[in-house]
Amino acid sequence: MYALIDVNSMYCSCEEAFRPDLRGRPVVVLSNNDGALVAVNRAAKALGVRRGEPYFRCRRLLEQHNVAVFSSNYTLYASFSARFATVVESLAPRTFVYSIDELFADASHMEGVMTPQAFGQLLRAEVLRQTTLTCGVGVAPTKTLALYSDQVFCDFF
Structure with a gap:
């Protein structure tokens, strides 16, 4: 995931x-x-x-x-990007930078622990709490589907 x-x-x-x-x-x-x-x-x-x-x-x-x-x-955007990545990495240790404002995270460690929706909500809440940045999260079995689901369902969780 x-x-x-x-x-x-x-x-x-x-x-x-x-x-x-x-x-x-x-x-x-x-x-x-x-x-x-x-x-x-x-x-x-x-x-x-x-x-x-x-x-x-x-x-x-x-x-x-x-x-x-x-x-x-x-310089400001790079600083926030690093803070954003640190927050995500604290919840999903295996991350992959996609761009200055996007990261993929391996969410397989959360399977059986919480639903994909709950994990997405947790990521959004922690990024907001620790950086003041709002974000969309797409969770799916592949990176391609996760990217697509974020673009289609970005307001859901």
């Missing part, structure tokens, strides 16, 4: 961790040269902005809706 743990809007969530006043507000993070949106949280997506969109095209909309706009801070 494998779990895929994916941090929600990682770059935006890291910025929000230091600015609790931003919780629930639209937040976007720009690329290295501030040319394009590389991260967009749910509140910003609801306004119609999308990741990859050139900043100059949506700047007026972002200003009209008081969207918090940040330049990329890769």
